[in-house]
Every structure is written in C-alpha cells, then in structure tokens.
Amino acid sequence: MAAQTQTKAVPTDAELLKAQADLWRHSLYYLTSMALKCAVELGIPAAIHRLGGGTTLPDLISTLSLPASKQSYLHRLMRLLATSGIFTTDNTTNVETYRLTPVSFLLVDDIPADNHTSQTALVLAATSRHCLEASLGLANWFKKEVASPSSPFEEVHGAALFDESMTRLCEESDRLFNQALAAHDNFGIGIVLQECRGLFEGVQSLTDCCGGDGTTAAAIVKAFPHIKCTVLDLPRVIDTISKDSAINFIGGDMFKFIPPAQAVLLKLVLHHWSDEDCIKILSQCKKAIPSREEGGKIIVIDIVVGPASGTILEAQLLMDIAMMVNTRGRQRDENDWRSIVMKAGFSECKIVKMLGARGVFEIYP
Template identity: 65%
Template sequence: MADQAHTIEVPTDAELLQAQADLWRHSLYYLTSMGLRCAIKLGIPTAIHRHGGAASVPSLMSKLSLPASKQPFLRRLMRVLVTNGVFAADHGDGGAEVERYRLTPLSRILVDGAVADEHHSQTSFVLAATSRHYLEAALGLDEWFRKDVAPPPPSPFEDVHGAALFDESTPLLDPELDAVVNEGLAAHDNLGIGTILRECRDLFAGLRSLTDCCGGDGTTARAIVKAFPHVKCTVLDLPKVVDKAPKDDVGVTYVAGDLFHTVPPAQAVMLKLVLHHWSDDDCVKILTQCRKAIPSREEGGKVIIIEILVGPSLGPVMFEAQLMMDMLMLVNTRGRQRDERDWRDLFMRAGFSHYKVVKMLGARGVLEVYP
C-alpha cells in the first residue's frame, strides 16, 4: 500500500503536452482579466465606438493619446482580447498593419457615455471584480478554509478586510471601492430588463400592483410601468438609496425600509438578483416577509424571482459563467448561486406551496413562487 501511495500514472506524451498548455491557461487566466481591466481603464471600447465602430491600432493610439513607443504592446493586448471574444478583428489587403478592431456584443456593453434604450454600461462591474480588494480576498482563500470559526463564517472578503460588501463598513474601508461596487451592482442588475419584459409579458400582464425589493433608483420599476401602465409599482430599498431616487416618477412610489423586517404589500413582490447575496437562512427570512406581503394565490398573489439558475443544460460556457459567479459570491459575500433544488428547498422552508420556472434567459431563471 505504501508503494502504491507513492506511484502515479504517467501521462502519454500528447497528454503531458496538453496538460502543460491547460496549466498555462488556468494559471494565467487572471491576465485576461487584467487585460480587460486595462482596456476599460484606457477607454478602448468607447474609443472604437466613437471612431465609427472600427479602429486600427494607430487610430487607437491617437484617439487614446498613448505614447508611440507603446504601439507594439497595444497590438499584443488587442490580440489577446480578440482571441477571448472581447473584440473582433478584420484584416485588410495590407495585412496586420491595417488590421481594424470592432466591437462585439461583449464590448458594446463596455461603452461609456452612449445613449440608447436598455444600454447599461458594465464597466463598473469589471472594475469592481478586478479590484485590489477582490483579488486580495481571493488570495486569502486557502487561509480562510483552514480557519475553524463558529458558523456562520465571514466571507473571505470580510476575513481579509474586516468589512463586508454592501454594508456601512464598505465606504470606511475604501470610498472609491464602495462607489464602483454599487455602480457595478446597479448596472449588472438593470441589464436585460427589456428582455425580461418582452419574453415574460404574462408575469406582469394581469398585475395591479408590484413591490420591487432592493429596486435601487427605480430603473426596473420605471421600465415595468412604461410597458404596463396599469401596474402600480413600489420600490423598497434602504434609506440611503431611496434618498437619492427620482422624486417625480409617475406610477412609482419609493419606500425606505429593510426587507428583513417588512415588505410593502402588493399583489406581487419581485426579487431581482437579490437573494444570491444572502445565506440560506437569511433568504428564508426575506422570502417569509415577501409571503406576508402578498394575497393568496387565488387572488393572484405571487413572488417573482429573477436569479441565476445553476445547471449544465445551457452548455459548458454558460455553466462555467454561472460557476464563476458562484465563486464570486463565495469569496466576497455570504451568499451563493443556486440550482433548482436549492431554490425549491428555500421556497418550501419559507412556507410557499408551489413554484414554476417561467423561462430561462441566459444564465438567469425567471421563477414564480406561490403562497
């Protein structure tokens, strides 16, 4: 047995070479993230957009006011980002010297300052995810696993920084981080509202009233009222958020409060990308308050949940994206992304009788939960 413990199967030559290449990729993925951060900080997506949608390296150098000595390095950066789908590249008859870079759907949502319906720039999300504070929390992950602490354990972010995200302690840690995290959260949450309203019209068609929990500045509520003027919307959020909300929204009422303690009554309550920040026990408390706020199922009462619904059925790329978002929660919050069984268990614990998955929209699921 001792000899067996010290032996190992030797890969074939082909397997060994592939394993080494895979190891390079996995060990160096962070450089793609840093390259993406660099492109955003330089303003490359916005520069390409303002250049008519396509730009060569020399054009970008001029547009971004970069020193001429950095031109070869910019081309190398763009090559990596093209390979990873951030940008696309066209080769003219003159070869690489006239290569022009175009925006892809990914880089279009990284353009700042553009005015268009449903355009929510995601630059702040990237800047938060690649921030020094997030990276330091991830670097402390092995030490966090070794610590034996009473449950519930703090997140690695809390453990390293002594502060929690989306908490009053965050601006004390770093006001700039707090600002970019909240901007990133709002942009992330508001992306795809139009898709939800178009693809899931039956969710709202028969409603008279709806409470949007953690509805922020009311972007989602305004979109619902615009598409369904008969729905009276209430936005519930913390006082510091409601204080900054628009004061003249027609059809939208703002209420300052805490969804752990009370939820304004309505025919439907919506939780859009909220629960993944919280532990299972906290989710049950939130869902219990939501159940108290709605009428019976016979009277149309329901809770609308819009969250990542983890599962491999959407293919390996989307599944990997879901798992990366779960790792983001593991490192930086006390929450997690959940599969359908996890969601069902939470609904039953909170006293609901039934639920259904209305539709999958990308990595997210739209669920109706009934009292």
C-alpha cells in the same frame, strides 16, 4: 488472496505537453482580467464605437492620445483580448482592424437603447484591489473553523460589501461597488419584459425589493402603465437618489417588512444571501402578498446553475465563487431554489424561462 494492483494510467507525452499549456492558461487567467480592466480604463471599447465600430492600431493610439511608442504593446494587449472574444479582428485588408463584439459592446457608455446598460463599473469592481485581495485569502478562510463564517472579503478587509462598513473603509470603492451592483441588476429588464410579458399581465401592484434608483421599476411602469410600483431599499440608498413621481420609494429593511403588493420582485437579490437568510426574506415576501387566488406571487430573476454548458455554465460557477469570496451568498441550481422556496412556506416554484445565465420564475403562496 492478494489485493490486485491497479494499473495507473500514465499520460502520454502529448497529453503532458497539452496539460502544461493548460496549466499556463489557468494560472494566468488573471492577466486576461487585468487586460480587460486596462482596456476599460483606457476607454478602448468606447473609442472603437466612436470610430464607427472598427479601427486600426494607429487610429486607436491617436484617439486615445497614447504614446506612439506603445503601439507594439497595444497590439499585444488587443491580440489577447481578441483571442478571448472581447474584440474581433478583421484581416480582409492589408491593415488589421479591430471591431467590437457583443461583449465589448456592453462596455460602451451612453448607447441609447432600452436593453443596453453599460457594464464598465462591473468590470472595474470585479477586478478591484479589494476583490483581488479577498480572493488571495481564500485558502486561509477554508482552514478556519467557525460557527457562522464571514466571507473572505469581510475577514481580509473588516468590512462587508454594500454596507456602511464599506463606506468607512473606502468611500470611493463603495461608490464603485454600488455602481457595479446597479449595472448588474438593471441589465436585461427590457429583455425580461419582452420575453416574459405574461409574467406582469394582470398584476396591479408590485414591490421591487432592493430596487435601488428605480430603473427596473421605471421600465416596468413604462411597459405596463397600470402597475403601481413601489421600490424598497435601505434608507441610505433611497435618501441619495432622485425620485420618480410615477414610483413610490420606501426606505426600509426587507428582513423586517416588505410593502404589501400583489406581486413582489426579487431581481438578483437572493444570491447575495445564505439559504437561511433567503428563507427569512421569502417569508417576509409571503406576508406582503395576497393569496394565489387573488393573484399573489413572487417574481424572482436570478442565476440558476445548470443545465447549461460551456461558457454559460462556467460563468454561473465563477459567479458562485465570487459570491463565496465576497458575500455570504451562493448561486443555486433548480433543486436548491425549490428547497428554500418550500421551506419558506410557498406551494409552488415554477421556472418561466431561462435567459442566458439567469432564470425567471414565479413563486406562489
């Protein structure tokens, strides 16, 4: 019997025209990132904030001390960023006014609010030459067969993020990457403390792994003065920060030892590591805490892929590719998280709440 010929669906002319526009959009997405980088470097979000939250192009040109001849070019830049949701436009008057959105609000420094952590360093790091060059090496990286693959970033630059090798490669870039990491990690702790207050009630002591300068630990102590907080990070990090007397700072390696506490906090730490390394980290955490009956637990705040949709899911998946390109880590869905938790010898992994693209969950021994 002759095989039946399958009829292939042929796109309509209208579908092909839209498809071409979609290809333009996908191929040129990097220009939106570069336009955002430009806006941050020029200080546009901060300027709009100083001007009362809204401004016209002439006022923006004047405030930024840009040549008047660049006004038409600035209009084109702002038009793209407004279409992308970075800014918004107000056309209710004869003069077009640009205003901040929640996205560009995150790019304003020195706003005195507990839940505000400027993300300018994150934008500049993500759009840096080192990250862009690493992503250009992705296809070559896929073609290589190796037992334990390094990241494209490591292969292109011969250095790893947040490692001494990065300092040797470019001290200025290493400083920027660490500023971006701090901005990324410390953002949202106030929201977590508000939305998941019960998570910390009854906890008497807590170790914040990779806690950096202690910003997160300080927020916990402010909200729960009875909690004795310890910050663990690499000696090269701990030795360079100003210490807070209310927090105990310890330089060390979480793969080898975690200071004992009733609870251990891993806030946006594990997505930098492979499953095998996460199991090693969690195993050290298990050694550091008492039994469940004595209140022992691990608090994890990290990205949980799905079941979100739209821009949240897209952000989660882009962060996953960012981990693949720049680190040896990955983003995980709920089943992935449960799998590594159980392999590390814990009895339960319970998601307490989803906050944006990340989840807050408890792990019990």
